[in-house]
Amino acid sequence: MIDELPTLEAEALAAVAASSMIDDLKAVESSVLGRQAPLSLAKKEIASLPAERRKDAGLALNETRRRVGEAIDARREELAGGERSAQLAGERLDLTEVPDHVDVGHAHVVTRTWEALEDTFVGMGFRIAEGPEVETDWHNFDALNIPPGHPARDAFDTIYVNHGTPGSALLRTHTSPVQIRTMLEQDPPIYIVAPGRVFRRDTADATHMPVFHQIEGLVVDREISLADLAGTIEAFTEAYFGPGFHSRLRPNYFPFTEPSAEFDIQRPDGSWLELGGCGMVHPNVLRAGGIDPEEWSAFAFGFGIDRLAQMKFGIDDLRDMFSNDVRILTQF
Ligand code: DAH
Numbered sequence: 001m002i003d004e005l006p007t008l009e010a011e012a013l014a015a016v017a018a019s020s021m022i023d024d025l026k027a028v029e030s031s032v033l034g035r036q037a038p039l040s041l042a043k044k045e046i047a048s049l050p051a052e053r054r055k056d057a058g059l060a061l062n063e064t065r066r067r068v069g070e071a072i073d074a075r076r077e078e079l080a081g082g083e084r085s086a087q088l089a090g091e092r093l094d095l096t097e098v099p100d101h102v103d104v105g106h107a108h109v110v111t112r113t114w115e116a117l118e119d120t121f122v123g124m125g126f127r128i129a130e131g132p133e134v135e136t137d138w139h140n141f142d143a144l145n146i147p148p149g150h151p152a153r154d155a156f157d158t159i160y161v162n163h164g165t166p167g168s169a170l171l172r173t174h175t176s177p178v179q180i181r182t183m184l185e186q187d188p189p190i191y192i193v194a195p196g197r198v199f200r201r202d203t204a205d206a207t208h209m210p211v212f213h214q215i216e217g218l219v220v221d222r223e224i225s226l227a228d229l230a231g232t233i234e235a236f237t238e239a240y241f242g243p244g245f246h247s248r249l250r251p252n253y254f255p256f257t258e259p260s261a262e263f264d265i266q267r268p269d270g271s272w273l274e275l276g277g278c279g280m281v282h283p284n285v286l287r288a289g290g291i292d293p294e295e296w297s298a299f300a301f302g303f304g305i306d307r308l309a310q311m312k313f314g315i316d317d318l319r320d321m322f323s324n325d326v327r328i329l330t331q332f
Contacts (some may be wrong), residue, residue: 001042002049002057005064008038012068022079029072039065109321109332110213113309114195117215120240121193124232126217129192131178133199134161137168139177143288144256152255157201159210171199175216176256179281179300182218183289188296190220195305206317213305220281220291220298226259229278229299233263244268249278257300258282273311276303 001008012032019025031037039061046057107115118128131139146152156173163169178194195215202210219232230249237247245268249261257279265273278301283293291298306318313332315321320328 001038001045002061004038005042005060008042009064009068012039013071016068016071016075019075019079022076022083025072025075025079032068033065033072039068108329109309109313109315110306113312114213114215114305117240117305117308118193118195120236121215121217123239124235126191126193129178129182129194129218131172131175131181131194131196133172133197134163135170135172135177137170139180140170140172140174143180143285144176145282145284145288146255150255159199159201172196173200174198175214175302176300178216179218179256179285180289183220183286183291188220188291188298189222190218190298193217204319206319209306209318209322211322214302215305217278217301218281218298219300220286220296222296224280224297224299226280226299229261229280229301232299233278233301237265241265241267247275248272252277252279254279256282256285263301263303276301278302 015028015032016025019028033039042061046054046061049057106112122128140158141150141153142148158173159171160167161169161171175194175196175198178192178196182190182192182194193215194217195213197211198214199211202208204210217232219228230247233247233249237245246266247263248266249263252260252262254260254277257277260277260279263275263278265275267273278299281298281300286293286296286298306321309315310318310321315332
């Protein structure tokens, strides 16, 4: 066999070149370099050669085996590259195909109304503030001049949370506690609106939901007057509802403001819509927020978001807005 090394090498290299897959190549490798391969059996033959030939024969065999080994490695890399490209080609997705109809969703009507309100107030120079939905009774009531036993507490059908001292944690019944949190967090002047989710122990019907949305406004600055409040409500009315809409204040009572008012919007056809409450922030509320009422004065307002969405999109029953039935929601 030693005399046939060139032939054995040529055959081995031809077999390597002919293998077309990695698995074939493995079989070729064991048939040309494995224990039973001629190029392996040849090693034994060397021992039986005359001493003067052994060295050259050994070198020649090793060189042959090395070249065959290199050819196998090179072929393996070639095949691996090819198989990878074939796999990639097979997994390729045709993304040029465009379906003829795509259902694209949109934001919920309440979200759209909420965002439009934010945009209007931001355009007027207000910043957005936030507070937690689970509140302390102090932020929701006491700090807003509604001490324990105050009849106004009963007017809010409060949902209490089982946390800490009974009655000390609740789901906020209005966004007004954000007034307190904002005053405690930042120094005046303050110009904020706080949209948010609020909760009351109410049975759902066409005009009430136990979970609904409000937006709160608070302005704290030097020499803020009722005229500033009325002017701000009027500017908001025209900016949000459009030209031809106006506003008016009617005396009312809220514990956290003095004087307090209800504000209405007049539509271009002359009809009135009751929107929300407002007033000059009560000195007790400013003090609870860490603000000196001798130095600063403030007004606040608050109103519901859901009814605005309902009106804007012509939805008769409030429950339809929250049923999350896409057949209804996609109509708006
Ligand atoms: N928090 C009141 C409510 O939920 C609404 C309100 C009235 C907010 C007067 C105010 C305000 O900021 O000044 O009924």
